[in-house]
Amino acid sequence: MSPKISLKGVTKSFGPKKVLQGIDLDVATGESVVVIGGSGTGKSVLLKCILGLLRPDSGSICVDGEETADLGDSVRDRVMRKFGMLFQGGALFDSLRVWENVAFGPIQSDGMAPDAAHDVAIAKLGAVGLDPEVGELYPAELSGGMQKRVALARAIAREPEIIFFDEPTTGLDPIMADVINNLIVKSVSDLGATAVSITHDMASARKIGHRMAMLYGGRLVWQGPTSEVDRSGNPYVDQFIHGRAEGPIQMQVRSL
Amino acid sequence: MSVPLITLLGRMTLAFLEAIGAVSAFAVQAVRFAIQPPWYRQQILRQVMEIGYYSLPVVGLTAIFTGMVLALQSYTGFARFSAESAIPNVVVVSLTRELGPVLAGLMVAGRVGAAMAAEIGTMRVTEQIDALTTLSTNPFKYLVVPRLIAGIITLPFLVLVADIIGVMGGYLVGVYKLDFNDVAYLRNTIDFLQFQDVFSGLVKAAVFGFLITLMGCYHGYNSRGGAQGVGMATTNAVVSASILILTFNYFITEAFFAR
Numbered sequence A: 001m002s003p004k005i006s007l008k009g010v011t012k013s014f015g016p017k018k019v020l021q022g023i024d025l026d027v028a029t030g031e032s033v034v035v036i037g038g039s040g041t042g043k044s045v046l047l048k049c050i051l052g053l054l055r056p057d058s059g060s061i062c063v064d065g066e067e068t069a070d071l072g073d074s075v076r077d078r079v080m081r082k083f084g085m086l087f088q089g090g091a092l093f094d095s096l097r098v099w100e101n102v103a104f105g106p107i108q109s110d111g112m113a114p115d116a117a118h119d120v121a122i123a124k125l126g127a128v129g130l131d132p133e134v135g136e137l138y139p140a141e142l143s144g145g146m147q148k149r150v151a152l153a154r155a156i157a158r159e160p161e162i163i164f165f166d167e168p169t170t171g172l173d174p175i176m177a178d179v180i181n182n183l184i185v186k187s188v189s190d191l192g193a194t195a196v197s198i199t200h201d202m203a204s205a206r207k208i209g210h211r212m213a214m215l216y217g218g219r220l221v222w223q224g225p226t227s228e229v230d231r232s233g234n235p236y237v238d239q240f241i242h243g244r245a246e247g248p249i250q251m252q253v254r255s256l
Numbered sequence B: 001m002s003v004p005l006i007t008l009l010g011r012m013t014l015a016f017l018e019a020i021g022a023v024s025a026f027a028v029q030a031v032r033f034a035i036q037p038p039w040y041r042q043q044i045l046r047q048v049m050e051i052g053y054y055s056l057p058v059v060g061l062t063a064i065f066t067g068m069v070l071a072l073q074s075y076t077g078f079a080r081f082s083a084e085s086a087i088p089n090v091v092v093v094s095l096t097r098e099l100g101p102v103l104a105g106l107m108v109a110g111r112v113g114a115a116m117a118a119e120i121g122t123m124r125v126t127e128q129i130d131a132l133t134t135l136s137t138n139p140f141k142y143l144v145v146p147r148l149i150a151g152i153i154t155l156p157f158l159v160l161v162a163d164i165i166g167v168m169g170g171y172l173v174g175v176y177k178l179d180f181n182d183v184a185y186l187r188n189t190i191d192f193l194q195f196q197d198v199f200s201g202l203v204k205a206a207v208f209g210f211l212i213t214l215m216g217c218y219h220g221y222n223s224r225g226g227a228q229g230v231g232m233a234t235t236n237a238v239v240s241a242s243i244l245i246l247t248f249n250y251f252i253t254e255a256f257f258a259r
Helices: A043-051 A073-080 A098-102 A104-109 A114-127 A132-136 A144-156 A174-191 A202-208 A226-231 A235-242 B005-034 B041-051 B053-081 B084-125 B128-134 B139-176 B182-192 B195-221 B226-257
Strands: A005-014 A017-027 A032-036 A058-063 A083-086 A162-166 A194-199 A211-216 A219-225
Touching: A005 A043, A017 A032, A017 A043, A017 A219, A032 A043, A032 A202, A043 A058, A043 A162, A043 A194, A043 B128, A083 A144, A083 B128, A098 A104, A098 A114, A098 A132, A098 A144, A104 A114, A114 A132, A114 A144, A144 A174, A162 A174, A174 A194, A174 A202, A194 A202, A202 A226, A211 A226, A211 A235, A219 A226, A219 A235, A226 A235, B005 B139, B005 B195, B041 B053, B041 B084, B041 B139, B053 B084, B053 B139, B084 B128, B084 B139, B084 B182, B084 B195, B084 B226, B128 B139, B139 B182, B139 B195, B195 B226
Parallel strands: A032 A194, A032 A211, A083 A162, A162 A194
Antiparallel strands: A005 A017, A005 A058, A211 A219
């Protein structure tokens, strides 16, 4: 069976800085893959290339066997319909109320009537553990954890086939992070969706991923099942998952 | 190590040309999307209120005081030649042709252009624009096109209001301070006013509306780097819109009135 998402030799540079240097990655239908790696290693760039927000310099990105790098506007809209995305900072529209944020996709893109979309939004808010009254608030009135939940509700509102999670637990306390992880696992499972997440939170990665891939130096230096990550035998992965300063990964810090 | 002057000039020229190219490409893309459905009517209406209705007080105040000062200053000059009767003519022609559109344009650039750049810039740096894309909504159509359409529609109405209020300011000073006969002042105003005076001002207003919203959207859409980037985008939006207003004002005036 062909993979849901397939990346072959994807490269991306910003000026002289080579961020991605030949990424090969296949994600099967219904699989949850977590890309781990330190800050600034290009995880977000990788995600944005798959989403079409950034155009890769070379290589191929296929979704359901369809090349997505050079799509026209109408075809891109059709492909984007398959995607849902939870942004690191939530990226909620601050001029809209919470329910309008969740109902944005159904109303603006799918042409759903506002009343029906309101019901969908309230149902999705309920699915992430938020009361209907929260729907009437504005994003600025919510805590960080609640904003993440609303962002998750918005990501799943159109019942996408593929969901991307960009640092879903960053900035949350450990308990709220676990709540979000559970919601992600449940949402992906309920929808039967394919998921690609990026994170440097190992607790989150272990919980939400069937498979992990480690990004370092613009390349995926290891891929394997989540259950194998502790005995990967890869020095980069070992250093990263144990959070050690010593090892092959050298942080760019100047001595005092 | 110092950079040679010629290199510096070359870099500045290239950067300037690059900026012109980027703005032109942005404008072409915006116009292309503006003539293709879907149109977000709610967004257009919201922007019409934001640009037009909420700018009325500041534009009205600017216009009334400009009309009053114009009448006062004209009197100071024209009284020397016993040409006081030309004051209503000077006030109405100056306002409809030049001061109405230019001052309203500059005021709206300061109020609306800055707000647009700040709002869209914040949406850019907080990934809200990327979020629009992932929700199958074209950010250009949703954010840029409604603002451009609203700017082009609304500015002429604002300028028309500014013209009327400005003439009223001149009338107040003329009649109550300079002792003009009220009927004669109004008759002189109407007799000297030509359709082309008002029409050229409205054409300018539509062009200025396009320029103000284009600059606000362009700088906001391309802002980078957090709060500092948004601040810079806001400043650039106002400065570039103001310069473009004054530049285009000359060329439109020449197109209408040069012999």
